[in-house]
Amino acid sequence: xxxxxxxxxxxxxxxxxxxxxxxxxxxxxxxxxxxxxxxxxxxxxxxxxxxxxxxxxxxxxxxxxxxxxxxxxxxxxxxxxxxxxxxxxxxxxxxxxxxxxxxxxxxxxxxxxxxxxxxxxxxxxxxxxxxxxxxxxxxxxxxxxxxxxxxxxxxxxxxxxxxxxxxxxxxxxxxxxxxxxxxxxxxxxxxxxxxxxxxxxxxxxxxxxxxxxxxxxxxxxxxxxxxxxxxxxxxxxxxxxxxxxxxxxxxx
Amino acid sequence: xxxxxxxxxxxxxxxxxxxxxxxxxxxxxxxxxxxxxxxxxxxxxxxxxxxxxxxxxxxxxxxxxxxxxxxxxxxxxxxxxxxxxxxxxxxxxxxxxxxxxxxxxxxxxxxxxxxxxxxxxxxxxxxxxxxxxxxxxxxxxxxxxxxxxxxxxxxxxxxxxxxxxxxxxxxxxxxxxxxxxxxxxxxxxxxxxxxxxxxxxxxxxxxxxxxxxxxxxxxxxxxxxxxxxxxxxxxxxxxxxxxxxxxxxxxxxxxxx
Numbered sequence: 001x002x003x004x005x006x007x008x009x010x011x012x013x014x015x016x017x018x019x020x021x022x023x024x025x026x027x028x029x030x031x032x033x034x035x036x037x038x039x040x041x042x043x044x045x046x047x048x049x050x051x052x053x054x055x056x057x058x059x060x061x062x063x064x065x066x067x068x069x070x071x072x073x074x075x076x077x078x079x080x081x082x083x084x085x086x087x088x089x090x091x092x093x094x095x096x097x098x099x100x101x102x103x104x105x106x107x108x109x110x111x112x113x114x115x116x117x118x119x120x121x122x123x124x125x126x127x128x129x130x131x132x133x134x135x136x137x138x139x140x141x142x143x144x145x146x147x148x149x150x151x152x153x154x155x156x157x158x159x160x161x162x163x164x165x166x167x168x169x170x171x172x173x174x175x176x177x178x179x180x181x182x183x184x185x186x187x188x189x190x191x192x193x194x195x196x197x198x199x200x201x202x203x204x205x206x207x208x209x210x211x212x213x214x215x216x217x218x219x220x221x222x223x224x225x226x227x228x229x230x231x232x233x234x235x236x237x238x239x240x241x242x243x244x245x246x247x248x249x250x251x252x
Numbered sequence: 253x254x255x256x257x258x259x260x261x262x263x264x265x266x267x268x269x270x271x272x273x274x275x276x277x278x279x280x281x282x283x284x285x286x287x288x289x290x291x292x293x294x295x296x297x298x299x300x301x302x303x304x305x306x307x308x309x310x311x312x313x314x315x316x317x318x319x320x321x322x323x324x325x326x327x328x329x330x331x332x333x334x335x336x337x338x339x340x341x342x343x344x345x346x347x348x349x350x351x352x353x354x355x356x357x358x359x360x361x362x363x364x365x366x367x368x369x370x371x372x373x374x375x376x377x378x379x380x381x382x383x384x385x386x387x388x389x390x391x392x393x394x395x396x397x398x399x400x401x402x403x404x405x406x407x408x409x410x411x412x413x414x415x416x417x418x419x420x421x422x423x424x425x426x427x428x429x430x431x432x433x434x435x436x437x438x439x440x441x442x443x444x445x446x447x448x449x450x451x452x453x454x455x456x457x458x459x460x461x462x463x464x465x466x467x468x469x470x471x472x473x474x475x476x477x478x479x480x481x482x483x484x485x486x487x488x489x490x491x492x493x494x495x496x497x498x499x500x501x502x503x504x505x506x507x508x509x
């Protein structure tokens with residue numbers, strides 16, 4: 001509590017300082033190249049009020065949510081299996097490591113052939129970009145469960161299933177949350193990447209349109225919107241984590 | 253002699269070190285613990301005391317030999333043994349109460365009863381007011397009180413303690429020794445207590461088993477003559493000092509530094 005109170009003013013000061021610096025840097029630069037935050041914020045408010053931005057944002061969030069949810073549903077159990085079973089690890093580790101190294105954007109032509117240019121293809125790219133981040137983190141978490149705690153579980157008569165649900169699972173939850181956070185950030189990246197590299201729709205279409213017209217306040221307002229979205233998503237997950245895992249958040 | 257509470261016969265255990273280097277840890281260990289007896293095991297560090305206790309608990313299977321409780325052979329964990337661990341090993345995501353409830357949960361005891369029993373044990377180890385504290389919010393001594401409550405809550409036939417006070421500072425340690433004696437006298441339990449502290453063994457136990465260095469065998473068994481209830485004063489008595497140096501001589505014998 002004490003720490004939170006100490007940190008909030010620092011955060012606010014940093015944000016305000018950043019905006020001031022930005023405003024200052026934009027002075028005297030042509031409007032076709034750059035725009036000050038005052039203009040960008042005004043534009044953000046206007047496009048929100050007109051309904052253009054909320055519609056585009058909702059469209060973008062649709063494939064973000066579906067792709068990220070699919071990635072979580074597959075990556076979390078799979079990460080557990082790789083982390084706890086040497087057999088599964090031996091079979092899947094080389095494959096996942098190899099695919100993890102390929103930049104997801106390089107897969108775009110392939111995704112187009114399989115999923116077309118629209119919603120399904122965007123979902124696939126979001127999935128691909130967030131899946132491995134979650135998988136790698138959850139695997140590490142499952143591997144790092146303290147063997148002493150597993151011994152305690154067994155000593156008190158926990159069988160395989162209960163060792164998994166009552167010891168391994170709660171012990172790795174902090175890693176799962178880290179995986180979700182990193183994965184969500186990647187998913188937001190992928191959300192926009194998909195709209196720029198596949199058929200241009202939603203926020204991606206707006207961005208392209210504004211870039212072609214050298215509409216800097218418009219373009220920067222979209223980037224600012226992405227910043228805010230990323231910030232909100234991460235803070236939301238952090239808040240959820242401190243609610244669900246008070247023991248972990250207080251300890252660290 | 254009446255039937256012993258706990259009986260181990262001819263326990264032998266070897267571990268593989270590296271690819272083919274076989275290290276014998278326990279060599280034909282046999283003894284019996286009577287009902288309500290408090291037995292301490294001392295031995296040089298690394299001699300296999302902890303391995304021995306883990307075999308009795310069922311966490312490790314012996315290569316040969318048997319563990320019997322009330323004459324019944326036991327295999328695997330559970331079934332009447334409760335263990336207190338050296339580094340407490342509480343579940344960090346469970347509160348003190350949740351940790352004490354763990355064993356009861358594994359035994360499928362209904363929620364209401366489990367809660368009531370755990371609360372009773374929280375009270376008996378002096379942690380009222382800390383039921384909802386997480387382990388990281390508790391001192392080492394308090395954490396081990398939770399550890400003791402967790403083991404006793406399942407009402408084990410035999411309480412196994414693996415250097416339970418080894419990670420605590422001296423004052424806390426002395427305090428918990430007295431509390432353990434009080435609990436033991438009140439709850440009437442059979443205790444097997446592993447320690448590397450000779451004083452602790454004499455102060456707490458009815459009998460002290462001295463293990464040899466690896467592979468562990470029982471070097472000697474000593475009866476502790478002091479009347480109960482005991483208090484700190486006994487540690488200063490000539491008989492106590494005499495017993496301590498006798499055990500020390502036995503331990504030194506065969507220890508290579």
